[in-house]
Amino acid sequence: MSAIRVVIADDSRVTRDVLRTILTRDGDVEIVGEATNGLEAIELARRLSPQLITMDLTMPVLDGLGAIEEIMHTKGVPILVVSDRSHAETAYQALELGALEVMPKPTLESDDAERLLERVRLLSGVAVITRLRRRSLAQPLATRPVAPQNSEMAPRGFQYIIAIACSTGGPQALARLLNRLPANFPAPIVIAQHISHGFIEGMAQWLASLCILPISVGKHGERLKPGHVYLSPSESNLCITPHHRFQLQASQAEALYHPSGDVLLKSVAEVYGADAIGLILTGMGRDGVSGMRAIHLGGGQTIAQDEESSVIYGMNQEAVNAGVIHHIVALDDLPGRLMRAVRCTTHRQMPL
Missing domain, CATH: 3.40.50.180 (Methylesterase CheB, C-terminal domain)
Structure with a gap:
C-alpha cells in the first residue's frame, strides 16, 4: 500500500518538526511538502495534490482561514486543522470553510500524538468537493426565546x-x-x-x-x-x-x-x-x-x-x-x- 501524502502548513519550525516526527514514525505517511504560510499552502496543494493537509491558523502573509477558503474553492483537499486551544472559536470557523476536523497541537509524548496519526489516516480517505465561493450567512431575524418566568414551579416545562x-x-x-x-x-x-x-x-x-x-x-x-x-x-x-x-x-x-x-x-x-x-x-x-x-x-x-x-x-x-x-x-x-x-x-x- 502506498503511503498517505501529507502537506504540513505551520510557520513554526518546531511544530513542523513535531508533526513530521509523529506522522512518519510508522512509515505509512509521507510528508510531501511543508508550508510556512497560507500562500505556500495553497501552492503546495495545487502542485503536489496531497491526500491531506494539516493546517495551522495563525501564519504570516495569509492565515489558515484564508488558505482553507482558497484551497476548498479551487481544488478540494481534506484539511485537518491543528491549532492552539486558545484559537478554538477561530478553529471552528475553519470547519465552516470546509476543513474536516480540529485538534490541538500535540507533543511527541501526548495522547494527542496518537490521535493525530489516527485522524490523518481516517480523514485522508474522505471524499471532499470543491466548494462554491462562500455566501454570507443569514443573520437571525427573530428574537431569542425567553425562558419561562416560573421555571422552578414547573415540573418539566417541555414534553420532548x-x-x-x-x-x-x-x-x-x-x-x-x-x-x-x-x-x-x-x-x-x-x-x-x-x-x-x-x-x-x-x-x-x-x-x-x-x-x-x-x-x-x-x-x-x-x-x-x-x-x-x-x-x-x-x-x-x-x-x-x-x-x-x-x-x-x-x-x-x-x-x-x-x-x-x-x-x-x-x-x-x-x-x-x-x-x-x-x-x-x-x-x-x-x-x-x-x-x-x-x-x-x-x-x-x-x-x-x-x-x-x-x-x-x-x-x-x-x-x-x-x-x-x-x-x-x-x-x-x-x-x-x-x-x-x-x-x-x-x-x-x-x-x-
Missing part, C-alpha cells in the same frame, strides 16, 4: 427532549441542523460531540453565532430549558437527573470517547422514556449505539443521519445495523423531521 451523539463531521452537521431550527423550538437539545479537551467553549460560541437558539456548555446542576441547546464538556460525561438538571460524571481514564454519547443518551432514555428523541450523526466508532438502543427500547424515537450526507458513515451505520433506528434521514431533511417530532408548527429556514 432531543439527544444527539456525533463525532467526525459532527460540528458541520450540527451547524446545518441547528441553523434551521426556529426561535420557538419547544424542546431542549443535548449533544455529545467527540472533541479534544479545551475546544468545546469555542465550538459553542461558533455555533451560537450561526443560530437563533441559545447554545452553551452544560453545567453541573443546571436546569434544562425548552428551546436551548447544550453541549457536553469533553472532560466529563453529561447526564440528566429525574429533576431535569444536568449532572457531570467523571470520564473513565480508559474511555475511548470524550464525551460519551452512550452515557448521555442512556440517561435521557431513563428519565424521559417515550418522550425522548435520539439522533446519531456522522462519526467514527460505535459510541451512541447502546444509548440509541436504550431510547428505542424505552419507546422513544430514533433517527440516524444517512450515509450520503455523512463525512464518516460509522457511528450512525453501527446504529442502523444494530436495528435500533426508526428513521434514516439526509442531513438537510433533519430539521423538518425534528420539527414534526416535537410538533413545532413554525419552520423558518436560514441558508448556511
Whole structure:
C-alpha cells in the first residue's frame, strides 16, 4: 500500500518538526511538502495534490482561514486543522470553510500524538468537493426565546427532549441542523460531540453565532430549558437527573470517547422514556449505539443521519445495523423531521 501524502502548513519550525516526527514514525505517511504560510499552502496543494493537509491558523502573509477558503474553492483537499486551544472559536470557523476536523497541537509524548496519526489516516480517505465561493450567512431575524418566568414551579416545562451523539463531521452537521431550527423550538437539545479537551467553549460560541437558539456548555446542576441547546464538556460525561438538571460524571481514564454519547443518551432514555428523541450523526466508532438502543427500547424515537450526507458513515451505520433506528434521514431533511417530532408548527429556514 502506498503511503498517505501529507502537506504540513505551520510557520513554526518546531511544530513542523513535531508533526513530521509523529506522522512518519510508522512509515505509512509521507510528508510531501511543508508550508510556512497560507500562500505556500495553497501552492503546495495545487502542485503536489496531497491526500491531506494539516493546517495551522495563525501564519504570516495569509492565515489558515484564508488558505482553507482558497484551497476548498479551487481544488478540494481534506484539511485537518491543528491549532492552539486558545484559537478554538477561530478553529471552528475553519470547519465552516470546509476543513474536516480540529485538534490541538500535540507533543511527541501526548495522547494527542496518537490521535493525530489516527485522524490523518481516517480523514485522508474522505471524499471532499470543491466548494462554491462562500455566501454570507443569514443573520437571525427573530428574537431569542425567553425562558419561562416560573421555571422552578414547573415540573418539566417541555414534553420532548432531543439527544444527539456525533463525532467526525459532527460540528458541520450540527451547524446545518441547528441553523434551521426556529426561535420557538419547544424542546431542549443535548449533544455529545467527540472533541479534544479545551475546544468545546469555542465550538459553542461558533455555533451560537450561526443560530437563533441559545447554545452553551452544560453545567453541573443546571436546569434544562425548552428551546436551548447544550453541549457536553469533553472532560466529563453529561447526564440528566429525574429533576431535569444536568449532572457531570467523571470520564473513565480508559474511555475511548470524550464525551460519551452512550452515557448521555442512556440517561435521557431513563428519565424521559417515550418522550425522548435520539439522533446519531456522522462519526467514527460505535459510541451512541447502546444509548440509541436504550431510547428505542424505552419507546422513544430514533433517527440516524444517512450515509450520503455523512463525512464518516460509522457511528450512525453501527446504529442502523444494530436495528435500533426508526428513521434514516439526509442531513438537510433533519430539521423538518425534528420539527414534526416535537410538533413545532413554525419552520423558518436560514441558508448556511
